[in-house]
Amino acid sequence: MSDPLFKALADPTRRVILDELTEKDGQTLFEICTRLAMKHGLGSSRQAISQHLAVLEEAGLVTTRREGRYKFHHIDTAPLRSIAERWPTE
Amino acid sequence: MSDPLFKALADPTRRVILDELTEKDGQTLFEICTRLAMKHGLGSSRQAISQHLAVLEEAGLVTTRREGRYKFHHIDTAPLRSIAERWPTE
DNA sequence: TTGACAGGCAAGTCTCTGCTTGCCTATAAA
DNA sequence: TTTATAGGCAAGCAGAGACTTGCCTGTCAA
Numbered sequence: 001m002s003d004p005l006f007k008a009l010a011d012p013t014r015r016v017i018l019d020e021l022t023e024k025d026g027q028t029l030f031e032i033c034t035r036l037a038m039k040h041g042l043g044s045s046r047q048a049i050s051q052h053l054a055v056l057e058e059a060g061l062v063t064t065r066r067e068g069r070y071k072f073h074h075i076d077t078a079p080l081r082s083i084a085e086r087w088p089t090e
Numbered sequence: 091m092s093d094p095l096f097k098a099l100a101d102p103t104r105r106v107i108l109d110e111l112t113e114k115d116g117q118t119l120f121e122i123c124t125r126l127a128m129k130h131g132l133g134s135s136r137q138a139i140s141q142h143l144a145v146l147e148e149a150g151l152v153t154t155r156r157e158g159r160y161k162f163h164h165i166d167t168a169p170l171r172s173i174a175e176r177w178p179t180e
Numbered sequence: 181t182t183g184a185c186a187g188g189c190a191a192g193t194c195t196c197t198g199c200t201t202g203c204c205t206a207t208a209a210a
Numbered sequence: 211t212t213t214a215t216a217g218g219c220a221a222g223c224a225g226a227g228a229c230t231t232g233c234c235t236g237t238c239a240a
Contacts, residue, residue: 001100001101001102001196001197002102003102003105006099006100006102006105007100007197009096009099009100009173010091010096010097010099010100010197011091011197011198012091012092012093012096013198015093015096018177019176019177022177028216028217029216029217030215030216030217044199045199045200046216046217047199047200047201047217047218047219048198048199048200050217050218051197051198051199052198068206068207068208068216069206069207069208069215069216069217070207070216070217071216071217075177077177077178077179077180078179080173080174080177080179081179083099083170083173083174084170084173084174084179086109087108087109087112087165087167087170088167089167089168089170089171089174090167091226091227097227100227101227101228103228118186118187119186119187120185120186120187134229135229135230135231136186136187137187137188137189137229137230137231138228138229138230140187140188141228141229142228158186158236158237158238159185159186159187159236159237159238160186160187160237161186161187
């Protein structure tokens with residue numbers, strides 16, 4: 001493994017988190033937890049999601065912004081371009 | 091995991107195999123083994139590469155064609171489009 | 181027919197990683 | 211100041227997966 005981008009994409013929960021941030025960007029950890037439980041039926045704990053977000057951030061797919069006791073998470077799909085460039089689809 | 095596409099992309103050796111097939115399409119198992127050892131310094135065994143190819147085939151990234159005792163492997167990047175469609179990069 | 185070559189199958193090992201558990205820090209409200 | 215809320219850290223467990231090992235099948239040439 002070891003490539004942060006593909007490692008981040010390897011987990012289904014992390015991919016759903018990206019879906020969630022695509023739909024509504026700039027969510028806090030608790031907000032993501034709540035919405036994942038609601039819409040996707042995921043019973044992941046706060047700690048689990050937090051660790052997933054760390055992996056996504058390491059891959060550059062998610063950036064964070066602190067504001068008081070809140071930490072907002074933003075998606076950045078730019079790293080995904082490297083995939084299309086590496087193996088062109090025509 | 092469980093999504094064949096992302097599972098296939100998760101392993102660095104499999105990504106190098108895709109690189110190798112991008113450069114020279116339609117190789118046999120032994121050919122791939124040899125070239126990976128040469129160019130990429132990968133000391134993976136035949137069995138290991140064979141299992142990797144099976145995973146790539148399951149993901150639709152590689153198709154195979156039998157010819158006598160030879161089996162040729164072809165890359166198909168079409169499944170990768172689903173990534174760009176799922177999380178658009180602008 | 182025999183031997184070499186290309187590939188397949190299956191069980192076992194070992195590492196990685198996702199998740200839990202428990203406790204801690206920091207900010208904001210009562 | 212006390213309490214609740216948002217989040218972080220670290221150790222431990224358990225399952226998934228990459229790789230090895232050993233043996234088997236099928237094709238082709240001598």
